[in-house]
Amino acid sequence: MSKLIEGRAWKFGDDVNTDLIIPGKYKLSITDLDELSKHAMEGIDPEFTVKFRKGDIIVAGKNFGCGSSREQAPLVLKHVGVSAIIAKSFARIFYRNAINLGLPVIECVDAERIEHGDMLRIDLEGGLIKNLEKNEEYRFKPFPEEIWVILFSGGLVSYVKKYGKLPW
């Protein structure tokens, strides 16, 4: 996974729950990931996957990914090409799941300053987001070592493939 990410912001509000990201009725009837991913974010914007461009960045308010433990939620977002999610805060299971899938999840209080369509450049290692549209910089706390090794390997499965064992 790249340590530098660049993409356009897709702005969402507070409390985006896992049923909005991927409704239970699809999660429990579709196992093909291409098919399932067509319904990503359908609960908020049914056109999301049509309009979304690979590499774009989701930006949201507080408590992103609240609700169910379904790993299909970060999985479909990663599959449609979301390169990172920036939010004021995340629900904890979603956060863990995203790290385990190698999808960068960034907690940043300044998420609210970012507008839909802003071009962003994220330095994951340095803990810095540059808003190229507004010429602003936002800092975030870099990942602790334990999380960074999993994330940077591309997720837990990739970590195990690379090192032949779990991190513990």
Place this chain on the structure above:
Amino acid sequence: MGKTISEKILSRASGKDVYAGDIIIADVDSAMAHDGTALLAIEAFEEMKGSGLFNPNSISLVLDHVAPSSNETFSKVHKRIREFAFNYRANFYEVGSGVCHQIMIETGQVKPGELIVGADSHTCTYGALGAFATGIGSTDMAAVFMSGKLWFKVPGTMEVRIDGSLPKMVTPKDVILKVVGEIGADGATYQAIEFKGSTVKEMSVEGRLTLCNMAVEMGAKTGIIEPDEKTIKYLEDMNVDVDPQGILKSDPDAKYTAKLQFDMSDLEPQVACPHSVDNVKPISKVEGTPINQAFLGSCTNGRIEDLRLAAKILDGRKVKRGVRMIVIPISRRIYLQALKEGLIETFIDAGCVVCNPGCGPCVGAHQGILAPGEVCVSTSNRNFKGRMGCMDAEIYLASPATVAASAIEGEITDPRRLKVDE
């Protein structure tokens, strides 16, 4: 320095003296995945070249989310999970056994003082028995299958003190809805919520399970209650032995992130309105809202006391024409008990549909999907848009008493309005 019950359990499980904020690797005592999450865990396990389960006796796989399966794709998922469980000798619970969380409790997989993970967000329910239990995802679960271990961040603990005797027809569900409404959907994110106070002390273990079940609706990592003689009796009644070493209490000088207090002695029945669990209102504000479906069941409210209370209200009455009421006992054990007590007969006489133990319509996959424009009043724990299978339907969350009363009247109804024989 003093420790909370959660810090004590995580210290024991990690073999270190740990406090809130520490990142630890801990031994998991027991783990669970169900048909909504096990497939991804199995796939990750295979991708990581897992050769066997670290401890098969501590891994439980339950078919409950779409059970019996309603489509061919999901039947294949069930088949895959069944084969995996048999191949690797995990504990396996077939369609009809009941909701995973209740099964974990009834089969002795949850004991006070233990560390338990489940690939389901409502795993926090078990905290009512004095265990530290939390929801994880499927890849984490695959790692637990392989190693019996997982990394955790030791959470800070928020103390929620609840005092006062609950008025008639006001239940533990109303208490937790009130608390969720006050704390908010993210008010306890990353933290453990420790429930205390006279109301909790007086409450049955079933009621405490309802409280802890909804801790995650405030973002909490778990809900937890110090075990007492009621906890031990509840488990012993199900032939589960309790190790006295596991009976832990928070130290008086333990550090809390916050302390909240509630007096529930004047509480009126509470309802969580569409489309978020923290959109909670007293019933007087929503009474009269017409309903199309009523659901009694789920990991929140499908236990015997819930069924008894609803049956008492439905006894000799009929569900309103145009409304369907779905009743789902939480487990086979509870289903049998309800049968013996005549509760199932009461439900059927009243015109309810009684389905097999499982998650039912709560996840929106089967057994009661809503149509556009419809309204459901439900004892379950989530009312997110689309939750019961339809984006244009509305879900109100309430107690078993409110759900039963509403089914009879065809609109959201304060259960205290209906005369009930004591």
